[in-house]
Amino acid sequence: MEQISSVKNTKVKEWNKLKTTRGRKKFGSYLIEGRHPVREALDAGIEYQYILVVDVEEDVDIVKRVDDERLIILSEEVAKHLSDTINTQGVFLVGTISDEDWSLPTSFKGKWLILDDVQDPGNIGTMVRTADAAGYTGVVFGNGTADFYNPKILRSMQGSQYHLILKRANLLRLIPTLIDNGMPVYGSLLSKDATAYDKVEGSSDLGLIVGNEGNGMSPELANLTTANLYIPIKGKAESLNVAIAAGVLMFSL
Template identity: 35%
Template sequence: MIISSRKNPAVSFYRELGKERKTREREGLFVIEGVKLCIEALRAGLTITSAMVTETAAKKYPEAFSEISAEFEPVIITDDIGSYISDTKTPQGFFFIAEMIGRRERKVNADNGRFIILDGLQDSGNIGTIIRTCDALGTDGLILSPGCADIYSPKVVRSAMGSLFRLPFEVTELVPKIKEMRNSGITVYAAMPDKNAQSIDEAKLPGNCAVIIGNEGNGVSPEVINSADGNIYIPIEHAESLNAATAAAIFCNEMRKTKHS
């Protein structure tokens, strides 16, 4: 059977999950799109509750289709339905629904290590890029405030390029979490474009530390700044400030140097 109706319940449910954060949170599910991401999710051991593949994609990517089919029987959909539910302009025709990783109690172990903390970031592309950077540079985990953009939105999932399935992360209130981290011996810095703060060159980030990256427009919130050990900044020459993802990458690289020193 091939699904060709846009009114099919499975099609409607996938589309709603992709568009509505409230639905994702209520159901504890999120969508994954693209042949590479779907295969990575499968290999990472995520719980896949539904798989849909277009007729064209099944023929174009036979190895991926065979790997998925070995685990469960994917539902075949028309190319029109694939375009209808896709979040991209050029869909590859592979669509999963998976259980949220957080439902599997994959929380950050913040007793020791190097961490990035996000306070109110709203740009989904920034968050996805930061997840990918943390994974690539060996950061031990990512902590997000509830005010951040949804980590399970299609754009975050896509821009994280599979790193979301590997990197430990936690969405939680920051002030009590930072207190817990400091009590465990983690030194926590709030990043800000303020030359009265300590320069990243002078700070020499310790082995156990965390850096807070603030909202793109307003920076780190005052109550979160007050909960940190101190403030830190990246010296720049001409621009007023750095993109949040760029700043996070610089801090992650500094942490990596400490890790391997």
């Protein structure tokens, strides 16, 4: 069991870089912060390198679950330095990014939400939670979509990441493969040329693509889908929030 009290410690410098996409890519690891999220991660049995705590007494239930070599005691100063929140609880986990994230299932089954260039971490987290609640099998993070080890996305998924399969993929390659294998893939478009969503029968296996908050789904992808759906807007609102649209579609299909 190591103790670290300097923000200049090499490990601390490395962990601090895990807040950025670049740092996570370089070191192949990511940071989970907070008592409840760390407990959830341990419950889910994820791969990790270290658990970091400030107060062993207060977090004795977490400490008991870690072997000594992977437990590190931080000073409050170091915890504050690493924290992404205003009041840190002083509990972190350094997780291992899996190579499996990019390896797709040999056969896709069930319902999959597919994110094309979605930007807002809160929207992404909410959509993952909604997919979980709607009984979806997994979520594919496509090109341009923020990666799911982003601390804000991790926080807003509230544990749903452990109930679903999360994958990353090049969607221009994935969509044709899915369709070739007999899975219908629906796009969502803000266009009356698309099909009204309530005119489509749901099925037990399907893909549903939602696009960027401002620009929607990319036109290249829209050309590849089985059909593109839209939600008829009855009032004068210009558009629906992307997470709301995804929720309405997921519960309808």
